[in-house]
Amino acid sequence: MDNMFKLCGFWTGIFAVMFFIGGMMPATVIFVASTIxxxxxxxLNLTERMYMYMFGAYLMIFMxxxxxxxxxxxxxGGGH
Structure with missing residues (x-):
């Protein structure tokens, strides 16, 4: 389970870089925070149950x- 969180960190880091290149600073900050x-x-090497609780809390806060x-x-429609 810990490897899946590392993988999520990798992909949110990739998205943070893409948002940074695109000049979208608020999204960059959000994805850097998610990566961290x-x-x-x-x-942290927590139990699988604790990882599920943490992910559920993350999803609740995000939504x-x-x-x-x-x-x-x-x-x-508020474009540039």
Whole structure:
């Protein structure tokens, strides 16, 4: 299970680099934070149950934050 969190950290790091190259700084910061979170969890060697609890908590926080952003902050069609 710890290897899966390391893998998630790798892919969120790749996305952070892509967002950085694209000039999307808020997304870059979010994905760098996710990368750090996943890599930290990957090296803690917790039990599988604890990894599932941590991932569930991560998904809950992400969905609440994403819903708040999509509902109250994001302006549809607000391109450059």
């Amino acid at each position: 979170f996943f890599l930290l969890l990957g090296y 609440v934050g994403f819903s708040y952003y999509a509902t109250f902050i994001h302006v549809p």
